[in-house]
Amino acid sequence: MTCKGRLDFLRESLPAVIAQTTFYAFDVTVVDYGCPDGTFGWLQQYHPGVRAVLVKDCTEYFNFSRARNVGALATKTPVIAFCDADVSPTPIWLQTLMDQLEEPPVVMTHPQWKRGGCGICAIKRQTFMDIRGYDEDLEGWGWEDIDLRNRALKAGVVATYDPKLFKIRNHSASVRVRHCRDKAIAGGIPASNARNKRQVQLRGGLPNPDGFGHGELFISPTH
Numbered sequence: 001m002t003c004k005g006r007l008d009f010l011r012e013s014l015p016a017v018i019a020q021t022t023f024y025a026f027d028v029t030v031v032d033y034g035c036p037d038g039t040f041g042w043l044q045q046y047h048p049g050v051r052a053v054l055v056k057d058c059t060e061y062f063n064f065s066r067a068r069n070v071g072a073l074a075t076k077t078p079v080i081a082f083c084d085a086d087v088s089p090t091p092i093w094l095q096t097l098m099d100q101l102e103e104p105p106v107v108m109t110h111p112q113w114k115r116g117g118c119g120i121c122a123i124k125r126q127t128f129m130d131i132r133g134y135d136e137d138l139e140g141w142g143w144e145d146i147d148l149r150n151r152a153l154k155a156g157v158v159a160t161y162d163p164k165l166f167k168i169r170n171h172s173a174s175v176r177v178r179h180c181r182d183k184a185i186a187g188g189i190p191a192s193n194a195r196n197k198r199q200v201q202l203r204g205g206l207p208n209p210d211g212f213g214h215g216e217l218f219i220s221p222t223h
Contacts, residue, residue: 002067007037034059057216065134069213106156119145135207142193
């Protein structure tokens with residue numbers, strides 16, 4: 001999970017993530033991407049069992065792709081599951097995804113990519129590393145999750161799960177782009193999405209040629 005200015009959302013969603021009912025061993029990682037709400041300190045105080053990662057460099061604007069990559073590299077598990085701060089999964093979300101990932105799929109994700117919840121997914125770690133994670137050159141809101149799905153399709157089978165496995169907290173579009181560099185661009189979210197789509201189409205190859213998920217980080221020990 002990642003957080004920049006959404007601690008009030010995280011207070012609601014994190015307990016639902018921690019409370020997953022599954023036969024698989026799992027841990028929870030939250031990335032504080034320069035959060036003005038002090039998410040890192042809140043986690044240490046109230047959820048010491050959660051791995052808290054504080055990104056200390058280049059955090060003036062929120063880079064969703066980099067934040068997710070940082071969290072992924074802070075883990076060691078063979079499967080990486082991503083859940084947004086405004087999403088509360090049902091108790092069987094993780095078990096459902098893992099049961100299906102025992103078979104050919106390399107990614108489990110939302111069936112309707114034009115609707116909310118696109119980035120609420122689970123991906124096999126080796127696939128994530130092979131396709132070089134989320135594209136950190138993308139800014140603003142949108143398309144980074146579709147790009148990851150498209151690259152994963154070339155590496156294996158992408159399957160979908162029932163969207164009833166989670167609920168998304170309603171909030172305005174302005175909240176989504178509040179900490180983005182391009183929040184003031186004409187057209188808002190649609191324009192940001194379209195620009196990132198064009199950038200992906202012009203990229204021509206895998207993203208992050210100089211590496212991904214790196215930076216000045218502090219990772220709290222868990223108890």
